[in-house]
Amino acid sequence: MYRHDSKDQDNGAWKPVLQHRKGATKHKLLTDKIIADIDDGILPVHTQMPTHRDLAHALGISVQTVSLSYKEAERRGYLRGEVGRGTFVRSRVTERADSFMLDRDPSGSADLSIIRAVYTDAHERSARELMRALAETDNSSFMRPCRPIAGLDAHRAAAQVWLSRLSVKADPDRILITNGAAHGLFLAVASVIRPGEVVLTENLTDHGIIGLANVLGFTLRGLPTDHEGILPDAFEAACAVGDVSALVIVSTLGNPTSHVMGAERRRTIADIARRHGIFVIEDEVYKPMLRDPLPSMADLIPELGFFVTSFTKSVMTGLRLGYLVVPAHYSIRAASILRVTGWSATNVVAEMASRWVLDGTAETLLAVQRNEAEARQSIVSDVLAPFVAGSHPLSLCAWLSVPERWTEDGLVRALARKGVAITPSEPFVAGGERPAGGIRICLGGRLSHSALRSALETVRGTFEQLPPVFDVGSIV
DSSP, X not given: OOOOSSOOOBOTTOOOOOOOOTTOOHHHHHHHHHHHHHHTTSSOTTOBXXXXXXXXHHHTOOHHHHHHHHHHHHHTTSEEEETTTEEEEOOOHHHHXXXXXXXXXXXXXXXXXXXXXXXXXXXXXXXXXXXXXXXXXXXXXXXXXXXXXXXXXXXXXXXXXXXXXTTOOOOGGGEEEESSHHHHHHHHHHHHOOTTOEEEEESBOOHHHHHHHHHHTXXXXXXXXXXXXXXXXXXXXXXXXXXXXXEEEOOBSOTTTOOBOOHHHHHHHHHHHHHHTOEEEEEOTTGGGOSSOOOOHHHXXXXXXXXXXXXTTTTOTTOOOEEEEOOGGGHHHHHHHHHHHHSSOOHHHHHHHHHHHHHSHHHHHHHHHHHHHHHHHHHHHHHHGGGEEEOOTTOSEEEEOOOTTOOHHHHHHHHHHTTEEOEESGGGBOSSSOOOOOEEEEOOBTOOHHHHHHHHHHHHHHHHSOOOSSOGGGOO
């Protein structure tokens, strides 16, 4: 069950005063007041808003006006609606991310709060060798050009090689070189989604798509999931409503629960999307970690499927280079968005990735990642088995259930005081019904196995403790 340090606050008595402004509609005035009162702390995080009908009666306006204002505030990331419960003030990802998700000085602490690739001596040696090779060869082929926007021919050819290993067969004109997966995801979403449209995703999903909903102004709805990702029946029912434009999913080693969508589930999702004409955007940044092939939406439904991947989570964190595969009739549109948002990917990084793809270094370092992930997941299983709610031998994170007597935020604070940084569920909650909560721990970076085990033992020891009678961090 999802819990907070305190129960959701009931603010049914909230009755704002709407200051008339020339030319401003009642919908605009109420929306601005909701956002202002949230920003000013008058409506704290987790506060339950008045019902549409009660607020309409109190203000002497229509229920429809209240509904429009709530929907707009939800679209902009200030409110969340829960079926059967009501509307609540949500914690915005951009405001809380730096508390437990952004990279920080690792000295004196074990940072398990951010997913990153493992970095070993093999990575250091390979990087140095590559930089020496770049320094000793003619760089004009990739340092001089400023076109084409979608990527140099040689780099797109190397992308074809890498993508073929991920079960994606695409002509070069469907491939865009991007500055990482986040960049590719932005381009894909911006190519097909307009403000106000509805996008579906997992009810617990990567915070990147949640942030994009706030930036690009679309409505995000979370769908229930199991160990393979979104449930087909739930996807079918959501599509049948008729207002859905796209589905964004992390099909492989989903963040934060580490689910992997099997081949049959992927085909079922593709069939539903085809019948309803729904775009499917796959964020497959973790797919290179798998040893066995699985189909991609870009192949199953090439007219509707987008595929995004990169090297940052599988080969090397600093190799921020990604590939985006688009439907053929969206290649010009996606490239034009790339041009106006960054002109093109960085050619020198694309050259580095291409050389590693073609000479086998990327595959070698990928094997290191897989072996390290398996070793670190084995430590997780050894230390935290009773609490593991979601994991995979090749995942760089694990999803832990929260002991009944603890709250997520309480655990975050307690572990921070002991030098261990973790992430609660809130940054991963997509719009819609709130799923069960949990704690995410990440296993990459330069932590040695002994340091990781020590950090996980601290986590387990804290889980097994009784929480404080009151937590000073929760007193306002």
